[in-house]
Every structure is written in structure tokens, then in C-alpha cells.
């Protein structure tokens with residue numbers, strides 16, 4: 001998983017990027033059409049108050065942890081929650097806590113949930129509307145339609161006469177790079193494999209070597225049979 005949305009889209013379109021631009025746009029349209037329809041169906045089937053993978057799972061875990069905490073009232077809006085290892089000072093009106101989770105995620109932290117339990121409040125009411133099922137469903141409510149055949153397009157007269165030329169660009173010598181240049185400090189796939197072998201220990205290393213050995217053996221077998229790809 002990456003936090004960079006451009007990297008995620010690039011990864012999904014790594015093969016489609018080699019297509020001519022019209023086909024690339026068709027691919028992107030089809031991909032978005034599929035994503036919207038899939039997420040719309042998921043949102044329709046969801047029965048929880050918050051999105052299952054984002055808010056609901058986190059909140060339920062925190063509900064469990066909050067049941068073992070003691071709450072001390074400071075004033076009408078501030079409460080000190082004794083957590084054992086890290087106490088939290090919750091400000092209900094500002095929706096904040098000294099652990100910073102409530103402020104950053106806009107989802108009640110375990111301290112805020114403990115306060116809700118103490119005051120018999122519904123902790124779901126303190127979660128941001130961004131986590132709710134209606135917001136999730138609304139984000140994918142619009143339908144995406146495929147582009148109709150060119151013959152059926154209705155183009156205004158003023159746009160029909162405009163001649164669009166490609167932008168001026170300098171073609172550099174050599175083949176275009178298709179792989180992303182790794183950032184400084186980012187491990188290469190070979191380094192990642194070595195890291196994985198190291199983390200798995202002897203048994204894991206043997207498994208990786210077996211997979212590599214199998215690939216080599218298949219290659220030799222194909223060569224001896226005269227099967228070249």
C-alpha cells in the first residue's frame with residue numbers, strides 16, 4: 001500500500017500506459033467505471049454506521065480498550081482518562097485529546113470513547129461524517145458512461161472549426177523509460193528479496209532459493225526442448 005495516489009494509479013495503468021492516448025483514455029474510463037460500480041455495490045450492502053474497513057473496525061477495537069479505563073471529570077467539557085501507560089485529556093467540545101488521535105483522525109480515540117461510556121453518549125456521534133456510510137455511498141453515486149461512437153457526437157459549430165495541434169515537444173534520443181526511478185533510500189527489488197530472506201531466516205531463505213532454482217530448472221528444460229519465448 002502507498003499513501004501516494006499517483007503511484008497507485010501508475011501501478012494499475014503500467015501496461016495501459018504503452019497504448020495510444022485514445023485507448024489509454026478508454027482504459028482509464030473502464031477502470032473508473034468498474035471501481036465506481038464495485039464501491040457503490042459495497043456501500044449498498046454495508047449495514048454498519050461507519051465504513052467497515054476505515055472507521056468501524058478501528059472504533060470497535062477502541063470500544064474494547066476503553067472499557068478498562070477510569071474517567072475523572074475536570075469540568076463540563078474536559079475529562080482526564082487514566083489509561084495505565086498513557087493518560088488522555090479529552091476536550092469534548094473541541095473534539096481533541098492529548099494522544100492526538102482524536103484530532104488527527106476525526107474519529108474518537110479510546111480516551112474519548114471512555115468519556116462517552118462514562119456520560120452514556122453514543123461514540124459514533126463524535127465521528128466525522130466522512131467515515132459514515134451515506135458519505136461513502138454519495139462519493140460513488142454518479143454513474144460513468146462509456147464514450148459513444150464518434151459518429152454520434154454532437155459538436156458545437158464553434159468547436160468543430162478549431163484545429164487542435166499536439167503540443168511542441170522535443171523527442172529525446174533513446175527508448176522511453178517504462179519503469180519508475182526509485183527514490184533515494186528506496187530499496188530495489190533485489191535488495192527487498194535479500195531483506196525478505198534475512199527476515200524469514202534459514203527456512204525462508206531455502207524457500208526463496210527453491211523458487212529461484214525452480215525458475216532456473218524450467219528455463220534449462222525449455223532450452224533443451226528448443227522452446228524459446
Ligand SMILES: [Zn+2]
Pocket residue numbers: 088089097098099100101102109110111112
Ligand atoms: Zn486519546
